[in-house]
Amino acid sequence: xxxxxxxxxxxxxxxxxxxxxxxxxxxxxxxxxxxxxxxxxxxxxxxxxxxxxxxxxxxxxxxxxxxxxxxxxxxxxxxxxxxxxxxxxxxxxxxxxxxxxxxxxxxxxxxxxxxxxxxxxxxxxxxxxxxxxxxxxxxxxxxxxxxxxxxxxxxxxxxxxxxxxxxxxxxxxxxxxxxxxxxxxxxxxxxxxxxxxxxxxxxxxxxxxxxxxxxxxxxxxxxxxxxxxxxxxxxxxxxxxxxxxxxxxxxxxxxxxxxxxxxxxxxxxxxxxxxxxxxxxxxxxxxxxxx
Amino acid sequence: xxxxxxxxxxxxxxxxxxxxxxxxxxxxxxxxxxxxxxxxxxxxxxxxxxxxxxxxxxxxxxxxxxxxxxxxxxxxxxxxxxxxxxxxxxxxxxxxxxxxxxxxxxxxxxxxxxxxxxxxxxxxxxxxxxxxxxxxxxxxxxxxxxxxxxxxxxxxxxxxxxxxxxxxxxxxxxxxxxxxxxxxxxxxxxxxxxxxxxxxxxxxxxxxxxxxxxxxxxxxxxxxxxxxxxxxxxxxxxxxxxxxxxxxxxxxxxxxxxxxxxxxxxxxxxxxxxxxxxxxxxxxxxxxxxxxx
Numbered sequence: 211x212x213x214x215x216x217x218x219x220x221x222x223x224x225x226x227x228x229x230x231x232x233x234x235x236x237x238x239x240x241x242x243x244x245x246x247x248x249x250x251x252x253x254x255x256x257x258x259x260x261x262x263x264x265x266x267x268x269x270x271x272x273x274x275x276x277x278x279x280x281x282x283x284x285x286x287x288x289x290x291x292x293x294x295x296x297x298x299x300x301x302x303x304x305x306x307x308x309x310x311x312x313x314x315x316x317x318x319x320x321x322x323x324x325x326x327x328x329x330x331x332x333x334x335x336x337x338x339x340x341x342x343x344x345x346x347x348x349x350x351x352x353x354x355x356x357x358x359x360x361x362x363x364x365x366x367x368x369x370x371x372x373x374x375x376x377x378x379x380x381x382x383x384x385x386x387x388x389x390x391x392x393x394x395x396x397x398x399x400x401x402x403x404x405x406x407x408x409x410x411x412x413x414x415x416x417x418x419x420x421x422x423x424x425x426x427x428x429x430x431x432x433x434x435x436x437x438x439x440x441x442x443x444x445x446x447x448x449x450x451x452x453x454x455x456x457x458x459x460x461x462x463x464x465x466x467x468x469x470x471x472x473x474x475x476x477x478x479x480x481x482x483x484x485x486x487x488x489x490x491x492x493x494x495x496x497x498x499x500x501x
Numbered sequence: 502x503x504x505x506x507x508x509x510x511x512x513x514x515x516x517x518x519x520x521x522x523x524x525x526x527x528x529x530x531x532x533x534x535x536x537x538x539x540x541x542x543x544x545x546x547x548x549x550x551x552x553x554x555x556x557x558x559x560x561x562x563x564x565x566x567x568x569x570x571x572x573x574x575x576x577x578x579x580x581x582x583x584x585x586x587x588x589x590x591x592x593x594x595x596x597x598x599x600x601x602x603x604x605x606x607x608x609x610x611x612x613x614x615x616x617x618x619x620x621x622x623x624x625x626x627x628x629x630x631x632x633x634x635x636x637x638x639x640x641x642x643x644x645x646x647x648x649x650x651x652x653x654x655x656x657x658x659x660x661x662x663x664x665x666x667x668x669x670x671x672x673x674x675x676x677x678x679x680x681x682x683x684x685x686x687x688x689x690x691x692x693x694x695x696x697x698x699x700x701x702x703x704x705x706x707x708x709x710x711x712x713x714x715x716x717x718x719x720x721x722x723x724x725x726x727x728x729x730x731x732x733x734x735x736x737x738x739x740x741x742x743x744x745x746x747x748x749x750x751x752x753x754x755x756x757x758x759x760x761x762x763x764x765x766x767x768x769x770x771x772x773x774x775x776x777x778x779x780x781x782x783x784x785x786x787x788x789x790x791x792x793x794x
Contacts, residue, residue, distance in 0.1 A: 213616055216615050216616060217615055217616040217617050217618050218618075219611075219615055219696060220611035220612065220614065220615020220616065220617040221611060221615075221617050221618065221623070222611070223607040223608060223610050223611030223615070224607065224608040224611040224612060224617065224623055224627070226603070226604050226607060226608070227604040227605065227607070227608035227627055227667065227671065228608070228623065228626060228627065230600075230604050230663070230667070231626060231627055231629060231630065231667070234642065234645075234660055234661075234663075234664050235629055235630045235633060235638070235664055236626075236629065237641075237645075238638045238641035238642050238645065239633060239638065239641075241641035241644070241645075242637065242638060242640065242641050245640065245641065298534065301527065301530055301531065301534070302531070304527055305524070305527035305528055305530070305531045306524060306527075307524070307527075307528045307531070308528055308531035308532060308535070309527075309531065311531075311535070312531040312534055312535055314781070315534075315535045315538050315539060316534060316538055317785070318538065318542075318774070318777065319538070319542075321721055321773045321774065321776070321777040321784070322725070322770050322773055322774070323724065323725030323726075323727070323743055323769060323770070323773065324725065324727060325725065325727040325743035325746060325769070326725070326743065326746070326766050326769040326770050327541075329746050329750065329762060329765070329766050330541055330542075330545050330763070330766050331541065332750075333545075333548070333759055333762060333763060334541060334544065336759075338559045338560075339556075339557055339558065339559055339561045339759050340561070341544050341561055341563065344560055344561055344563075375537075375538065375541060383785065383788060383789065384789070387789050432634075436634050436636055438636065438727070438728050439727040439728065442727075442728075442731075443747075457636045457728070460636070460637070461639075461728065461732075464639070464640045465643075465732055470640050470644075473640055474640055474641075477636075477637035477638075477640065478637070480634070480636075480637055481633060481634060481637045484632075484634050484637075485632055485633075488631060488632045489632065491631075492628070492631065492632065
């Protein structure tokens with residue numbers, strides 16, 4: 211079989227998947243742009259209005275509040291996830307007795323649905339029947355039950371706690387793999403030098419796992435920028451629309467208010483933001499490069 | 502939790518402290534972490550087997566004073582009934598798996614084993630939904646689904662879930678096909694196999710672990726996916742399990758039925774936990790090879 215022909219055979223194998231991507235990713239993407247230039251509504255009717263949706267987004271205080279809130283959420287939760295994930299990796303690698311078991315348990319919530327875990331934590335944080343208040347009371351941390359979801363900051367704290375529980379194992383497992391990939395010789399050389407534990411972590415482990423840390427941070431931050439389930443289920447955007455995330459506000463416009471033209475414009479803006487992050491991610495995970 | 506033992510066999514962790522005296526403290530820390538991680542799950546299960554009345558008691562108790570299946574019965578008989586919702590979730594997941602394997606396997610094979618023109622560009626196109634968050638595409642996809650008569654159908658939602666899972670599937674399978682030894686392929690060629698037969702008899706068996714991992718991930722992603730299911734499955738009989746939970750929480754007269762909600766959560770978590778505990782090795786290895794590296 212000559213090379214060119216063989217190349218086209220290969221392309222033929224990829225054709226169904228390419229057609230799928232063309233039909234359900236690229237074509238909708240084009241539609242998204244076109245819709246964002248219209249005032250089209252799920253209730254019917256659509257006309258071209260140019261860039262007016264984008265202008266409107268620029269003046270939409272709720273959109274800005276949602277975007278800023280999403281960034282705030284991302285900036286709060288990402289470092290917590292990375293630091294706790296790294297510490298969990300170190301702990302479960304160091305502890306001889308329960309290390310591996312602990313690792314398995316910490317990773318366990320990662321396989322659970324975000325919806326399921328949000329309903330679980332919505333209940334745990336309920337001011338009346340929730341066990342978080344009961345536990346805090348039994349431990350004498352609080353005297354009166356806290357009403358978590360009437361305050362934006364408390365609501366954010368509750369959501370953050372639930373997500374840390376849910377995804378801390380994600381970072382941990384990647385950090386474990388990166389730490390284990392550091393060769394024994396490096397480690398032994400450091401031991402011979404008599405470097406203390408935390409010095410070894412700071413001067414050897416951290417620099418050598420830097421790329422994994424960076425990538426995990428990016429993936430995690432992108433995920434947080436797209437948060438929806440946990441806020442939809444736990445805070446419902448409240449109180450007073452203070453905990454709407456970007457995706458939530460898009461959902462609200464497109465599917466609750468039926469303003470899909472405007473929702474499309476908001477989606478394009480969000481996509482531009484995410485694209486910057488994920489382009490960086492793809493660049494870092496180029497094939498052939500290993501952490 | 503054996504799967505975590507052999508991520509890098511033989512490598513002594515750099516993290517191991519030298520002093521043996523640290524060991525009891527580390528063990529205690531581990532026990533603390535395990536307790537924190539398991540507390541929510543144990544309490545959720547505990548609430549689900551309380552009587553409905555006790556599950557909504559103020560103030561709450563940690564453990565049930567009497568066991569009851571009342572909450573599970575309520576979830577079972579919720580609206581269109583639990584079997585319908587389970588069937589919906591399983592059907593969508595099964596279609597997602599089929600699409601991911603059916604589209605991903607040949608594409609990965611083509612890219613891994615043929616001198617495809619503009620190969621890396623083709624690969625990038627297949628990965629394009631990694632860069633475009635699917636949440637942004639829900640409006641056009643919903644309109645497409647509606648105009649094709651796919652709203653509230655298994656296929657409609659499975660297509661969205663495939664958009665999400667296909668890049669991972671192609672990525673993982675391509676790596677796996679590329680790692681298949683050339684000698685195996687040559688043996689097949691000597692036996693007179695054409696490229697399709699090579700795929701069937703040489704490459705698919707060799708890539709079995711990757712195929713299992715793709716299946717697992719497609720199942721778990723589809724089973725758990727929330728926002729697309731919320732939008733695409735808006736008819737009560739078409740709900741998947743996570744959307745059923747939204748309804749269970751709303752209850753009948755505004756008062757939340759906490760026991761039934763936690764029973765529903767247990768049901769929704771169960772398949773994922775079972776898969777994780779039974780097939781951990783495949784899950785974790787796929788996670789490490791595909792999630793990032």
